[in-house]
Amino acid sequence: MPNKNGTVYGLTILSPIIDDEQATPSHDLQIRKYLATLPTGEQSPFALAPGTHLARLVVMDDVIYVGMPACEEHLKSKYLVFESNCDGELDNYLAGLAASVPEHLDAIWSHCVGYPGAANQQAFIDYMKACQLETTFYFAAVNDKSVPETLRALQTQHAVADFIADHQGMEPARLQTEFARFVAELKSAPVPRPGSMGQPRSIKTGGRNE
Amino acid sequence: MSNINGKIYALNAITPMKPWKTLVLRGFFFLLGHIKPLQQDLINLSFIEFARWVVLPRRQFPFLGNGQVKEELQYDYLLFFSNFNGTWNQYIDAFSAVLSKGLNLVWRWSEKFPGAVPVTPFKEYIARVQFDTDYYYTAYPHAAANDLKSAHIVQASLDSLSQRAQACTPEQFADAYLRFVLEVQAHLGETGEAPIVF
Structure with missing residues (x-):
């Protein structure tokens, strides 16, 4: 099934935005305004809800005219594009969103045609599926790991680098004991929060770019 | 945006x-x-x-x-x-x-x-x-695709070594640990904030 690659699901949703001349500001602008203030880090709704690797929300104003001799045409609705790369089965993922961040979903999708609200979970899932597009080709660089597994692995990578650097040249018996302690500590450590920038580094090479 | x-x-x-x-x-x-x-x-x-x-x-x-x-x-x-x-x-x-x-x-x-x-x-x-993105989220903003692949290699190697470690003598462990270091040494690149792009 093209929507899936391994255990990762590629969800593509196009929700028609309400076209109401009386609305001020227009519904598409209200969505954009809300998205502009939505946190993108640990407090992102997609970090609070389970299972999202990467996701984007885009207001698509119109199709694009590429110039003569192509025909110029326009959409009758604007659409909200929701592109998500998530774990597992679609119903579980959408149910997780509806259960975890209903207020954000309602604030965004209430500007879309026919949106039933997230309180009625089954109606929400049915609505999302009605707006879903079938992916034609889906590529995932890592397609067999969940979000927690990936966050855990990144944490491990960091910790292993430090452990190796700190234990060079140690005699075998002590190294074995230290290693057992290290592994136990790592296993009991909480999984890093999704959307976080990870542990701060001592060396600074730059900042988030825009 | x-x-x-x-x-x-x-x-x-x-x-x-x-x-x-x-x-x-x-x-x-x-x-x-x-x-x-x-x-x-x-x-x-x-x-x-x-x-x-x-x-x-x-x-x-x-x-x-x-x-x-x-x-x-x-x-x-x-x-x-x-x-x-x-x-x-x-x-x-x-x-x-x-x-x-x-x-x-x-x-x-x-x-x-x-x-x-x-x-x-x-x-x-x-x-x-192209049209611009209004909202963009990633669960691991500090990691690039190669970091993800490398992290999973390190995790798998560590899991494998830790499973064997308890049954080893200290000398056997030292050998296994050395092989582990050789396996993961190319996959320990630092993750973190992206560089500034001009």
């Missing part, structure tokens, strides 16, 4: 296609999906975390009633969504240099596509058909 979050860039593009051409494109994507060696260049580029193409037929735009006016379009549309590391210019340059044949097979069915080589008209075309 933000196309960037940490080390990831979100690209959206939409291009019109004559409806009969979408059948050919679907056939190409079917082959690409089922013949894994055809994806090798895409895999080897190793800075794309996720990417997808969606063929959207002109009569299959979601229609929900409730006052929505049905679309009346002449073209089918090809949607492209990519999540990649690096800058837009680096991405398009690499696409053009490494994947030009594959890209031509994907986009040659779209109206006015100039070809992936030479790169200047290709960039002009992508810039024309």
Whole structure:
């Protein structure tokens, strides 16, 4: 099934935005305004809800005219594009969103045609599926790991680098004991929060770019 | 608006296609999906975390009633969504240099596509058909695609060593530990904030 690659699901949703001349500001602008203030880090709704690797929300104003001799045409609705790369089965993922961040979903999708609200979970899932597009080709660089597994692995990578650097040249018996302690500590450590920038580094090479 | 979050860039593009051409494109994507060696260049580029193409037929735009006016379009549309590391210019340059044949097979069915080589008209075309992202989230903004692959290699090696460690004598453990270090040493690159791009 093209929507899936391994255990990762590629969800593509196009929700028609309400076209109401009386609305001020227009519904598409209200969505954009809300998205502009939505946190993108640990407090992102997609970090609070389970299972999202990467996701984007885009207001698509119109199709694009590429110039003569192509025909110029326009959409009758604007659409909200929701592109998500998530774990597992679609119903579980959408149910997780509806259960975890209903207020954000309602604030965004209430500007879309026919949106039933997230309180009625089954109606929400049915609505999302009605707006879903079938992916034609889906590529995932890592397609067999969940979000927690990936966050855990990144944490491990960091910790292993430090452990190796700190234990060079140690005699075998002590190294074995230290290693057992290290592994136990790592296993009991909480999984890093999704959307976080990870542990701060001592060396600074730059900042988030825009 | 933000196309960037940490080390990831979100690209959206939409291009019109004559409806009969979408059948050919679907056939190409079917082959690409089922013949894994055809994806090798895409895999080897190793800075794309996720990417997808969606063929959207002109009569299959979601229609929900409730006052929505049905679309009346002449073209089918090809949607492209990519999540990649690096800058837009680096991405398009690499696409053009490494994947030009594959890209031509994907986009040659779209109206006015100039070809992936030479790169200047290709960039002009992508810039024309791209639209910006309003909200972009990633669970691991500090990691690039190679970091993810490396982290899973380190995790698997560590799990393997820790399973064997308890049954080893200290000397056997020292040998196994040395092999572990050799296995993971190329996969310990530091993750963190993205460099500033000018």
